[in-house]
Each structure stands twice: as C-alpha cells, then as structure tokens.
Amino acid sequence: MNTNYNSDEKGYYGSFGGAFIPEMLYPNVEELRRNYLKISQEPEFKKEFHSLLKQYVGRPTPLYLAKRLSEKYNTKIYLKREDLCHTGAHKINNTIGQILLAKRLGKQRIIAETGAGQHGVATATVCALMGLQCIVYMGEVDIERQAPNIARMKMLGAEVRPVSSGSRTLKDATNEAIRDWISNPEATFYIIGSVVGPHPYPDMVARFQSIISEEMQLQLMEQENRQNPDYVIACVGGGSNAAGAFYHFLENEDVKLIAAEAAGKGIDSGESAATSALGKIGIIHGSKTLLMQTDDGQITEPYSISAGLDYPGIGPMHAHLFESKRAEFLSITDDQAMQAGIELAQLEGIIPAIESAHALAVLECKKFRPEDIVIINLSGRGDKDLNTYINYFKL
Numbered sequence: 001m002n003t004n005y006n007s008d009e010k011g012y013y014g015s016f017g018g019a020f021i022p023e024m025l026y027p028n029v030e031e032l033r034r035n036y037l038k039i040s041q042e043p044e045f046k047k048e049f050h051s052l053l054k055q056y057v058g059r060p061t062p063l064y065l066a067k068r069l070s071e072k073y074n075t076k077i078y079l080k081r082e083d084l085c086h087t088g089a090h091k092i093n094n095t096i097g098q099i100l101l102a103k104r105l106g107k108q109r110i111i112a113e114t115g116a117g118q119h120g121v122a123t124a125t126v127c128a129l130m131g132l133q134c135i136v137y138m139g140e141v142d143i144e145r146q147a148p149n150i151a152r153m154k155m156l157g158a159e160v161r162p163v164s165s166g167s168r169t170l171k172d173a174t175n176e177a178i179r180d181w182i183s184n185p186e187a188t189f190y191i192i193g194s195v196v197g198p199h200p201y202p203d204m205v206a207r208f209q210s211i212i213s214e215e216m217q218l219q220l221m222e223q224e225n226r227q228n229p230d231y232v233i234a235c236v237g238g239g240s241n242a243a244g245a246f247y248h249f250l251e252n253e254d255v256k257l258i259a260a261e262a263a264g265k266g267i268d269s270g271e272s273a274a275t276s277a278l279g280k281i282g283i284i285h286g287s288k289t290l291l292m293q294t295d296d297g298q299i300t301e302p303y304s305i306s307a308g309l310d311y312p313g314i315g316p317m318h319a320h321l322f323e324s325k326r327a328e329f330l331s332i333t334d335d336q337a338m339q340a341g342i343e344l345a346q347l348e349g350i351i352p353a354i355e356s357a358h359a360l361a362v363l364e365c366k367k368f369r370p371e372d373i374v375i376i377n378l379s380g381r382g383d384k385d386l387n388t389y390i391n392y393f394k395l
Ligand SMILES: *Cc1c(COP(=O)(O)O)cnc(C)c1O
Pocket: 089, 090, 091, 118, 119, 193, 194, 195, 235, 236, 237, 238, 239, 240, 241, 242, 308, 309, 353, 355, 356, 379, 380, 381
C-alpha cells in the first residue's frame, strides 16, 4: 500500500495534483519549482522565517487544554490556538514564507486573489512588512460582502482590483490574477493562499504551514509526555490549516485525522461546499483534484455561512487523503457550526472563526473515548464573523 501522503517530484498526491497550466505560465511556475525547496532549506532563509514567526506572528501558538469542553464531551481536548496569530488566523504563516521566497527571487511586485478577503489581508500585511507593491484581485460580489477586509487591505497599502467577470467571486478573481501573472512574468510573484494551485504551490504551502504540527508534537511532549495525539481535527476550505495540522502525523497511522468540510444548508440542498461528498475529478487552478462541478464540467458556485470554506475544490493532498481513507471527511452544516461556535465561547471564553467552528462541531458527530487525546486546530478567531453571529443568534 502506498503510505506516502506527500507529493512526489511532479507534485502528485496519488492521482491528484500536478501542474495543468497554460504554456505562457510555464516559465514562472518552473522558476518557482526549481527554487522553492533549495531556497526554503537554506539556513539563512530558515532563520529569517522562524524569527518572523516568533517575533512578528507570535509563535509558538499555545496548545491549550480545554477543560470545560473536555468535560462536556468526556474526552481530553486540546485546542491549537492559531487564532492567536498576528492578523487572527493561520494564513500569515504561509504568506510570510512566500514573501521571503519572492524577495530572494528578486520580485518587486506581489499579486494575490482573495475570496473572503482573509488571504488578501495576510498578503497585504507581509507586503507592508517587506515594502513590496501589493495588488489583490477580488470579485465584485465578494467586495460587497467583505467591506471591513477591503478597508484593512487599503490601510495596509494594497491595491484592491475589483473583478467583474463571471460570477464575480473567488474563481473569477483567480482567473484575473493568473492573467496578470502571464502579462507580468518577470517582476511578479503570485502568492496563493491555500494548498491549491499548480505544483509546487500545494507542497510549498503545506511545508510553510507544517509549523503547526511541528509545534503540536513538541507541546504535547511537554504536557502529556507523548508526541502523538489520538486524533487531529481541522476544517478544510482549500486545506492549508488542515495540511499544516496533519503534516507531521501523516505517516503515523495511529494518529487519526479528521477533516471537517462545510455542508452549508445540507449536502443535498444545492447550497453546500462539501467537496469530498459532492465533488468529482476535475482541474481547477492548475491542479487535478476533487471539484464541485456540473455534468458538463462547469464549476458550481459553492455556499457556506463561513466565507473561508466557500471554495468549490479541495487541495490535491486532501483529495488523496480522502480517496486513500487516510483522513475521515465529515460534512458539517451551517447550523452545526454556529452551535459549536457559541458553545466554545461560553464554555472556554474563546470566540472562534466560523471556519474553525466546523472543526469543533465534529465533537457532536463523533464519539471519543475518555482516554483519547484530541487536538482541534482552531484556525482563526471570530472577530471577523461577529455580524454573522449577531444575525444568526439575534444577539
Ligand atoms: C481561510 C481560512 C480557512 C480555510 O482555508 P484553509 O486553506 O482550508 O485552511 C479556515 N479557517 C480560517 C480562520 C481561515 O481564515
């Protein structure tokens, strides 16, 4: 049996992944492919990366034993507190890594696409930090829905370019970013925000996010005198926080991995983003993976109450983890996630991002033993979701 869950040299996870790109993009992607491992393994790079993670992002993030939550579910639950990262979520781990790569490749211009605006903010943040030009493509519909994040990006000095083609959402913004990259190949670096896109992006992003499980192992050793938990649970949009949380446990099958996807209003409601349940093999964003699409291959518009899980595909690593059954995929509805979100607030005094609340909702769906150690990756904080919480609970 193939127990390798990382990408091979061509960027394949089992039959998923690869680099399906227009010929005009080949030089850019090839430049990155040739250099990403070499540069990111240089001692100077590692030193700068880890120093920024520590001094700027605030790592290591705590591994917090949630006592009241554990009591309620009669098992031992730890929360990995990515919500305490600078800018409020795990996304910054990746953008720091990519901006350091961009600088070493001599790029002066950074582009990104964003749906909910979270990745746009994380990218604008590191561009300000490094003094690089930042252009963020965003669909017009998303711009309307995410006003505070537009303000954040502008305040950080980024230019937000509205995209008016197609459904005016994330996939259209992605197309525009790719078009920009083709037109400006020399000076531009394209920062992708999840473990998606053509090789080497999924592997590169997973490596930058793998700091999450690296810290989990050290912290669990300190607190429990063992390196491995029984379960790791994370939500999956594109899959970057889950990839980071799973990374150092992938080869150890004693550690069970659970991925929580957004079922939206229900798998069969037509308003969902549960890709493993509904997706079929297709190509999105330059990568062969599972994808929600119509019978003739048109990408379907996903829906979730949480903007960050509202993505029509999953990264190729997760498609492979699903197909090989290395990870269990559970679909969590809007209602289940919202209940789990308010429960965490009232049991532990932590208001989670609604994305992260999908991972928390797994506690209601699955029975754990009292002696199990369960780590839930709390990918982000809920401040950005306050309006959604207010409207849902009539607060
Ligand atoms: C963007 C985001 C996600 C989803 O992205 P992944 O790449 O799947 O991690 C999850 N949680 C938070 C808080 C986010 O901002």
